Amino acid sequence: MPSTAYLIAVLAIVFTITIALRALPFAVLRTLRTSAIVRQLSVWMPVGILAILAVTALHGTIAAEPRATLYALLAVAVTAGVHLAFGRRTILSVGIGTAAYVVLVNAF
Amino acid sequence: MTAPAPAPVPATRRPQIAAGVRDSFSAGLGIFPLGIALGLLMLQAGLPWWLTPALSLATFAGSLELLLVSMIATVTPLAAVALTVLVVNFRHVFYAFSFPLHLVKNPLAKAYAVYAMIDEAYAVNASLPAAERSAPRLLAMQIACHTYWVGGGLVGVAIGVALPAPVKGLEFALCALFTVLTLDAFRSRREIPSALLAGASVAVALVLTPGIAMFTALLLFVALLLARHALAARRPAAETADA
Numbered sequence A: 001m002p003s004t005a006y007l008i009a010v011l012a013i014v015f016t017i018t019i020a021l022r023a024l025p026f027a028v029l030r031t032l033r034t035s036a037i038v039r040q041l042s043v044w045m046p047v048g049i050l051a052i053l054a055v056t057a058l059h060g061t062i063a064a065e066p067r068a069t070l071y072a073l074l075a076v077a078v079t080a081g082v083h084l085a086f087g088r089r090t091i092l093s094v095g096i097g098t099a100a101y102v103v104l105v106n107a108f
Numbered sequence B: 001m002t003a004p005a006p007a008p009v010p011a012t013r014r015p016q017i018a019a020g021v022r023d024s025f026s027a028g029l030g031i032f033p034l035g036i037a038l039g040l041l042m043l044q045a046g047l048p049w050w051l052t053p054a055l056s057l058a059t060f061a062g063s064l065e066l067l068l069v070s071m072i073a074t075v076t077p078l079a080a081v082a083l084t085v086l087v088v089n090f091r092h093v094f095y096a097f098s099f100p101l102h103l104v105k106n107p108l109a110k111a112y113a114v115y116a117m118i119d120e121a122y123a124v125n126a127s128l129p130a131a132e133r134s135a136p137r138l139l140a141m142q143i144a145c146h147t148y149w150v151g152g153g154l155v156g157v158a159i160g161v162a163l164p165a166p167v168k169g170l171e172f173a174l175c176a177l178f179t180v181l182t183l184d185a186f187r188s189r190r191e192i193p194s195a196l197l198a199g200a201s202v203a204v205a206l207v208l209t210p211g212i213a214m215f216t217a218l219l220l221f222v223a224l225l226l227a228r229h230a231l232a233a234r235r236p237a238a239e240t241a242d243a
Helices: A004-030 A036-064 A066-085 A090-107 B010-044 B051-058 B062-073 B078-088 B107-115 B119-126 B135-159 B172-185 B189-208 B210-234
Strands: none
Touching (some): A004 B107, A036 B172, A036 B189, A036 B210, A066 A090, A090 B172, B010 B051, B010 B119, B010 B172, B078 B210, B119 B135, B119 B172
16 A cells, blocks of 8 residues: 555656646747748648547557457447438447447447 | 636637537546546555545546556556656647647636646547637536546546446447547548558557557657658648648
8 A cells, every 4th residue: 555645746746747748848839830830730630649549549448358359340430430420429429339339348 | 717718709608618518528428437447446456535536636637547546556666657657648749739729818727728638628629620619618628528537536436335347348438539539630631641641650659569559659640740741841832831
């Protein structure tokens, strides 16, 4: 059982590093707002970052439950299918996709 | 954080806040169950219950917090904890490029927006058209997400004793959310090069460094975009001017 002092030290470290990682780039970029390359990157980045998050989240799901790889891929297809077929309603797509995975993982 | 700075359309703050809360629902589907998972894990690891809300307030970073539970339980040296935080959260460095912090004028609100800039907040915002973004909408979404996270953690702690085996597979909500948001950010054929470069980056990262795939993929992706920028600059400006 870790001591309370250790726990508080962890909390302080986690707070400081996370806030620094989130805040410092804004301070740096403020001086670069007019830079063509920064503006170009801000246009190009979102779709790619989201794709990377989607793939690594899928990888995390599969790593946690390797025998459910097929179910995870199936559930991704269900999520995307529902999203494109039913007018891009995020909550509906995420809800049905997650429900599909939960059912598949627990039923088989 | 109840008084966000005036939006570009100040007369409509209330609907903006409502829109922000609505934005948060889809993210909440992933955040709330993960919060419950954090509370449960924390108790299973033999850590005090209050560490769940304390950690969720010290930092708002879901995947990191789940990762930290076992490290804290085994009293991992603080330097190793610091390094883990640095590597796992390093991706947030890249969010500054397109996170609309300039919309938020109030300094306190600005500080909170940065503090609560989680993946989901970045992602939900990135999938909104620029004209629909505003400070109240952004902050309402972030505060709502934070509430789901802390609330989920407390619920997890509360049911930790009663429920020996929680429903398996709920964490897939995170995966589904990012899938949907990627589809929404993919608005036109102009996005194809970025998506392909990201795909290549993440494929290489998963093969070379599966343990820190996200970190490697983001670094590779940025490097490839810089190369793309250098290439585009040499060609006639027609292609890049409208991007």
